[in-house]
Amino acid sequence: MLLMPNKDWQWEYNEDYKQLSISLGSEMEFLTPYKTKALIPDALITSEFSVDHAKFYINLLETLPKVINMSDAAVVQTALNATAAHFLLKPQMPKxxxxxxxxxxxxxxxxxxxxxxxxxxxxxxxxxxxxxxxxxxxxxxxxxxxxxxxxxxxxxxxxxxxxxxxxxxxxxxxxxx
Known part of the structure; x- marks a missing residue:
């Protein structure tokens, strides 16, 4: 089953792990792999999972199963991490x-x-x-x-x-x- 965003979703900085997380409601938290040094300053404070974030995430939920064979859980994990990377990581120079x-x-x-x-x-x-x-x-x-x-x-x-x-x-x- 694919997780669909709702008004309760929000970005949070997890102090225990020093990583960005997404609160998916009162009892679920998704921990991204992105640590403090890779994040923009806004990622270190609690903020909403905006409409733009939801559109990006939903687009990936729809696209990924068409191009790669992966479980629903893997699709959700990939889409959430990609959304975090797209919106909340510091710009990088090409390597x-x-x-x-x-x-x-x-x-x-x-x-x-x-x-x-x-x-x-x-x-x-x-x-x-x-x-x-x-x-x-x-x-x-x-x-x-x-x-x-x-x-x-x-x-x-x-x-x-x-x-x-x-x-x-x-x-x-x-x-x-």
């Missing part, structure tokens, strides 16, 4: 040097899935914010190795130039005449 250049030109939009090639590892990512030349992407794979000492975990974000995004390969259908 494209960690990834190989793609041999294909891609059309980039929020919610679209791509692969990044990092040190010989293919990593699944989703665009959470798009600009003219770069995109903020959220890691959907379990992890994304950047170097021997640095690895991004699932749901962490990184900004990359569009020329690093590789389209997903779909199984080609063979039509017999």
């Amino acid at each position: 494209s040097w960690f990834f190989e250049i793609s041999q294909e030109c891609v059309y980039c939009e929020v919610g679209k899935l791509f692969n990044l090639n990092a040190n010989g590892t293919r990593v699944l990512v989703m665009v959470v914010e798009n600009s003219l030349q770069a995109a903020l992407v959220m890691v959907l794979s379990k992890e994304c190795p950047l170097s021997e000492s640095k690895t991004l975990q699932q749901f962490e974000t990184i900004k990359v130039m569009h020329n690093r995004l590789n389209p997903l390969r779909k199984a080609q259908l063979v039509v017999a005449a």
Whole structure:
């Protein structure tokens, strides 16, 4: 079952874990992976889950099951983390040097899935914010190795130039005449 936003939802900063959370009513709290240093100042105070946040979240709830096979719980978790990343993370500079250049030109939009090639590892990512030349992407794979000492975990974000995004390969259908 997919969680739909309501007037009781609000962003909160969880002091115990030092992470952003979303209060989903009186008895449920969703803890995002985003820590203090990555958050804008407004994320550190309680604020409403606005209409814009709800539209973004609902759009992802509708889009994700069409492009990737995941459980309802995983769809909700991904959509909530992407909404938090889109609205409440500090701006980032591109760090494209960690990834190989793609041999294909891609059309980039929020919610679209791509692969990044990092040190010989293919990593699944989703665009959470798009600009003219770069995109903020959220890691959907379990992890994304950047170097021997640095690895991004699932749901962490990184900004990359569009020329690093590789389209997903779909199984080609063979039509017999």
